[in-house]
Amino acid sequence: MNKLALAAATAALAWAPCAMAQTADDLIARHIQARGGLEPIHAVKSVGMTGTFRPPGFDGDFQYVETITRPGNVRMETTLQGLTIVQAWDGQVGWQIQPFSGRKDAERLSGDDTKSLQEEADFESPLIDYKAKGASVEYMGEEDVDGAPAHAIRVRLKNGDEQTYYLDPDAMLVIRVVTKQTLRGADQQSVTDYGDY
Numbered sequence: 526m527n528k529l530a531l532a533a534a535t536a537a538l539a540w541a542p543c544a545m546a547q548t549a550d551d552l553i554a555r556h557i558q559a560r561g562g563l564e565p566i567h568a569v570k571s572v573g574m575t576g577t578f579r580p581p582g583f584d585g586d587f588q589y590v591e592t593i594t595r596p597g598n599v600r601m602e603t604t605l606q607g608l609t610i611v612q613a614w615d616g617q618v619g620w621q622i623q624p625f626s627g628r629k630d631a632e633r634l635s636g637d638d639t640k641s642l643q644e645e646a647d648f649e650s651p652l653i654d655y656k657a658k659g660a661s662v663e664y665m666g667e668e669d670v671d672g673a674p675a676h677a678i679r680v681r682l683k684n685g686d687e688q689t690y691y692l693d694p695d696a697m698l699v700i701r702v703v704t705k706q707t708l709r710g711a712d713q714q715s716v717t718d719y720g721d722y
Contacts, residue, residue: 549664552676552692553652559697563653570595572648591645599646614642637708640684650699651680652690659683667694670701698722 557563571594577586588604600613611622612634619639620631634642644651651660665677668691675691682688691701702717 549662549678552664552678552697553655553662555697556652556692556699566649566653569648593646593648597643597646599642601642601645612642614639614646616646619643640686640706640708643684644682644686644688644704650690651682651688652678655680665689673700675700696722 557566560566571592573593574589574591576589578589579586585605590602590604591599593599597616598614600611603610608624609622610625611631613620619634619642621634621638622629622631647658651658652662655662660683661681663679663681665679667674668677669675670691674694676694677689677691679687679689685707687705689703690699691703692698693700699719701719704715704717706713706715
């Protein structure tokens with residue numbers, strides 16, 4: 526091998542780890558642009574969602590209403606047969622009303638029970654301004670999501686939970702989020718799939 530070829534090969538090997546280390550931030554920047562840019566994302570003051578869902582093994586649809594407002598407040602209402610479960614986080618305290626347990630007054634939630642609400646209150650997603658939120662990110666490479674490739678970015682949140690975001694390589698939008706939490710000493714995992722953008 527001549528000296529020029531050896532120098533080129535050495536430079537390519539030396540550059541590869543640096544390129545990989547920047548990949549998570551590069552992908553997040555592309556994701557932010559796909560969503561319209563950082564300024565428009567920061568300009569959103571509230572998000573409202575409505576819909577229905579059916580828990581596994583349950584024969585009935587719940588009506589769902591969620592409102593998230595800055596800075597980090599969320600209220601979720603789930604209704605079935607005229608009874609409404611309310612869960613909320615006001616940025617400091619989490620509380621709930623559980624009429625299916627015979628309770629009609631608000632009661633304070635424990636620290637573990639508020640973790641999901643605190644995470645839900647970040648409607649931008651932890652990918653946006655992750656450093657300022659005390660999180661860290663790691664690019665996990667390209668993975669298969671239901672037969673299609675996706676970029677996987679793992680986010681370790683300030684509270685110790687972990688979320689893995691799967692980005693469509695063309696649209697750079699989220700197609701799946703896998704959340705791992707520890708609640709009351711037990712590890713839990715949930716998967717949320719997104720589509721029809």
